[in-house]
Amino acid sequence: MIKNVLDLLPEELIQQLLDIGEKEYRAKQILNWVYNKYTIDFNEMTSLSEALRTKLQSILDITIPTIITKSNSTDGTTKYLLSLQDGSNIEMVIIPNGKKNTLCISSQVGCARKCEFCATAKLGLKRNLETHEITSQVFLAIKELGGKKLTNVVFMGMGEPLDNFENVVKAIRILQNDICFNFSPRRITVSTSGVIPQITKLAETGLKLKLAVSLNSAIQSKREILMPISKIFPLPELKKALIDFRKKTPYRITFEYVMIKDFNLGKEDVKALLKYLGDISCKLNVIKWNKVDDLPYETPTTGEIDRFISAISVLSSAVTYRRSRGADIDAACGQLAARNTQRRSDHEEF
Ligand code: SAH
Numbered sequence: 001m002i003k004n005v006l007d008l009l010p011e012e013l014i015q016q017l018l019d020i021g022e023k024e025y026r027a028k029q030i031l032n033w034v035y036n037k038y039t040i041d042f043n044e045m046t047s048l049s050e051a052l053r054t055k056l057q058s059i060l061d062i063t064i065p066t067i068i069t070k071s072n073s074t075d076g077t078t079k080y081l082l083s084l085q086d087g088s089n090i091e092m093v094i095i096p097n098g099k100k101n102t103l104c105i106s107s108q109v110g111c112a113r114k115c116e117f118c119a120t121a122k123l124g125l126k127r128n129l130e131t132h133e134i135t136s137q138v139f140l141a142i143k144e145l146g147g148k149k150l151t152n153v154v155f156m157g158m159g160e161p162l163d164n165f166e167n168v169v170k171a172i173r174i175l176q177n178d179i180c181f182n183f184s185p186r187r188i189t190v191s192t193s194g195v196i197p198q199i200t201k202l203a204e205t206g207l208k209l210k211l212a213v214s215l216n217s218a219i220q221s222k223r224e225i226l227m228p229i230s231k232i233f234p235l236p237e238l239k240k241a242l243i244d245f246r247k248k249t250p251y252r253i254t255f256e257y258v259m260i261k262d263f264n265l266g267k268e269d270v271k272a273l274l275k276y277l278g279d280i281s282c283k284l285n286v287i288k289w290n291k292v293d294d295l296p297y298e299t300p301t302t303g304e305i306d307r308f309i310s311a312i313s314v315l316s317s318a319v320t321y322r323r324s325r326g327a328d329i330d331a332a333c334g335q336l337a338a339r340n341t342q343r344r345s346d347h348e349e350f
Pocket of ligand 1: 117118119155156157158159160161191192193212213214215216256258287288289290291292332333334335
């Protein structure tokens with residue numbers, strides 16, 4: 001079977017080469033072409049003989065998604081609609097911020113978790129991404145950025161990363177490997193809707209990374225409406241799993257809270273949130289709900305946002321109001337639905 005190089009850790013590539021009677025250093029040469037020169041065409045790997053290049057192509061390939069459309073937001077964010085080999089579409093977003101360039105990647109085609117307020121949920125789950133379909137988004141983004149450095153990768157695009165556990169973990173190992181992408185652990189964030197057994201399993205892998213959890217309400221009955229996963233994995237158990245996870249990592253957990261008008265910004269919501277987070281060392285990112293067509297929710301006003309943020313500012317954890325980026329091109333959180341259209345421009349800044 002032909003293997004994609006972007007699916008392999010260096011030791012696995014070495015094994016592939018040894019299996020066909022080639023020397024270990026050949027693997028290092030290939031990795032150098034791929035990860036230092038961003039070459040994906042074996043014919044351009046001129047340090048390898050023509051005969052070897054032909055032989056390699058019988059066991060290896062390096063395919064990356066093709067860009068169908070690229071939409072630029074007025075705030076510098078770029079959304080990419082990508083096509084995979086089987087014709088499935090996914091999206092990734094590059095978000096520049098000062099010296100930082102963050103890439104938001106997808107982990108699944110669609111998503112199974114049915115969050116009420118999210119555009120991706122409406123697609124249902126089509127399939128998991130292969131490891132190389134995850135790493136190749138990063139590869140593509142680095143190429144697209146040209147001389148600018150890709151500093152951070154967040155698994156906040158389409159899909160629930162922990163529902164594609166093995167491939168996501170393998171992709172992160174490749175992203176962190178110093179011969180491959182060489183990202184430091186604190187530059188990789190996995191965001192989850194709260195799949196408790198997989199949070200525990202992730203802690204057990206010993207893999208270092210930042211974990212973000214989409215909370216959205218600290219009231220069990222409300223969270224169940226927004227996020228049906230909460231019926232299976234309720235808030236108290238989630239908190240316990242996160243406290244255990246925190247013990248095994250150097251990084252604080254980030255909670256994400258999407259502010260929805262007349263739904264989760266009231267006094268009882270604040271009270272529950274302060275209680276839930278009060279005794280965890282964590283960060284809290286609040287973000288306003290971005291409009292998704294046909295969903296019965298609304299974006300809060302600036303006044304409502306200000307009131308909510310000031311009410312939760314008593315939290316000892318760092319609270320940040322993450323200004324949503326790319327809303328005018330439907331690239332903001334929860335707006336990724338792999339549509340091949342460019343639409344309205346309703347960009348707002350706070
Ligand atoms: N499934 C994972 C990864 C996706 S991250 C998770 O749930 O964490 C996508 C983030 O965008 C989540 O924090 C989600 O709560 C948020 N989100 C979804 N729809 C949104 C919308 N319409 N506006 C703003 N944020 C949204």
